[in-house]
Amino acid sequence: MRIFKYIFDFYIQSSLHVALAVYALICITFFKLNISYDEPVAYFGFFGTIVGYNFIKYDELARIKKIKLTKTFKAIIFLSILSALATFYYYLELKTKTKLIGFGALLLTILYTLPFFPHRTNMRNWSGLKIYLVAIAWVGVTVLLPVINADMDFSIIVILKCIQRFFFVFILMLIFEIIDLQFDEKFLETIPQKLGEKQTKNLIYLLVLVFLALEYFKPNITLNQFAVTFLVAIILGLLTYFASSKRNKYFTSFWVESMPFFWLILLLVFS
Incomplete structure (x- = not known):
């Protein structure tokens, strides 16, 4: 049972579950708007979510709290690197105008995680802002990306x-x-x-x-x-x-x- 719990926890902690949720929402957009299945959009959303969420969750821990490199954390880093390569590959497959939305999502992730403004924490810690940022980002990735790449x-x-x-x-x-x-x-x-x-x-x-x-x-x-x-x-x-x-x-x-x-x-x- 311990091995199954370890696998399940890794599935959650590595952001695979949330990435599949994003993939499902993209597929819902295809279905509801009668858009043909678009592999670059679907996989860009999936792999990009793994990279973005793991960066958000573990960046501060790695930079400030200096967490130990456990086997699980090393596996998450390895998965994130592979996902980053896959994200870049599918990013290149997107249409030019769609790439702008993808770049915007990347910029939002960086601003959300890193403190860019003097005397302010990152956007994640700005009071009351987090929930709106996440909702907007998910709309952009799961609705706007499929629509724009389909020239709708x-x-x-x-x-x-x-x-x-x-x-x-x-x-x-x-x-x-x-x-x-x-x-x-x-x-x-x-x-x-x-x-x-x-x-x-x-x-x-x-x-x-x-x-x-x-x-x-x-x-x-x-x-x-x-x-x-x-x-x-x-x-x-x-x-x-x-x-x-x-x-x-x-x-x-x-x-x-x-x-x-x-x-x-x-x-x-x-x-």
Whole structure:
């Protein structure tokens, strides 16, 4: 059993799980906007997420806290290097205008991690900013990249998809922040720190309704499409209901981050 726990923990800690979540959201965009499967976009998003998230998670630990190079950490570094090479390869395969969005995501990651401004910490520690940065970055990678690389016009459907995706990621991040109440420093001023756990959950329920309503207002929406979004909204509500600062790390790092998989599976089942 120990070997399975080690493999599972490595899967989570190395950002493979969150990278697959990004890959799933990109595939959802392909599916919902009738875009043919675009390998460079899908794999750029997947491998780029591994590099970006591992850089964000481990850069400060390596630079400031000087953590020991354990076997697990060495394996994560090795995976990140391979992923960086793959990211660069698929970046070159993107269309020129799409590369600008990809470069913007890279710049945002660097600003998010490293302190570029005098007398300020990195953007990750700017009070109340983290949740919005993550949501915007995910919209850019999982919606804008596929749309731009497919030479699609920015129709009302695409705009609604961007807004809906923002709310989806924003909801997931709020659940994360509820769980992290026990760990977050007070200066971060997260939404649960300001509103409290109960009021944050009420806010999430409201945002879930907005997320669902955005599906209803899309042109030519089918019953199956709305049913899928309705089920996704129900699952989001259940995750919110059971979220608590007393939950263990796997509740968010695995179950909450699995939401894109549930969404993609439901789309495939109901298609």
